[in-house]
Amino acid sequence: MVITLVGEKLAKPGLEFIYYGPAEPCKTCRLARVCTGNLEPGRRYKIVRVRNIEHPCPLHEGKVRVVEVVEPAIEVAVEPRLAIVGSKIKLSFVDCDDPEKAELVRPEGLFEGDTVKILDIVGEFECRGRTYKIVKVMREG
Numbered sequence: 001m002v003i004t005l006v007g008e009k010l011a012k013p014g015l016e017f018i019y020y021g022p023a024e025p026c027k028t029c030r031l032a033r034v035c036t037g038n039l040e041p042g043r044r045y046k047i048v049r050v051r052n053i054e055h056p057c058p059l060h061e062g063k064v065r066v067v068e069v070v071e072p073a074i075e076v077a078v079e080p081r082l083a084i085v086g087s088k089i090k091l092s093f094v095d096c097d098d099p100e101k102a103e104l105v106r107p108e109g110l111f112e113g114d115t116v117k118i119l120d121i122v123g124e125f126e127c128r129g130r131t132y133k134i135v136k137v138m139r140e141g
Contacts, residue, residue: 004045005034005057005064005066007060008065009061016046031055043109044072045070046071075135075137076091076135077105078118078132083121086118088115091111091115092112098127114139117137119135120136
């Protein structure tokens with residue numbers, strides 16, 4: 001669980017977002033350490049709890065709320081031999097240039113080389129004559 005700040009209008013349990021890094025005004029903000037300092041650029045986060053604490057913010061229509069976030073499970077395509085529920089693997093993106101599969105081949109929130117735990121096998125698809133498994137994973141560590 002990570003504590004961070006999000007715009008008041010976005011502060012809803014279940015909302016997912018990708019953190020792309022601090023905006024220019026954040027670099028001099030006194031709350032930057034708790035707001036952006038706990039997040040890793042390029043990662044996906046899911047709000048699990050909204051606390052009843054708010055702070056002024058020049059970027060988010062005047063206010064941000066304190067929230068608790070986690071990294072959610074993400075679906076990604078893997079080689080069939082790696083698709084074993086419960087196993088931990090070093091993520092290697094599959095080779096598929098089909099634009100309709102882009103979010104499964106290189107999902108935002110995961111990086112090649114991440115260690116992930118396979119939670120479930122949710123499907124499969126074919127690309128260039130090869131079959132790939134779609135798995136739901138959680139990043140480890």
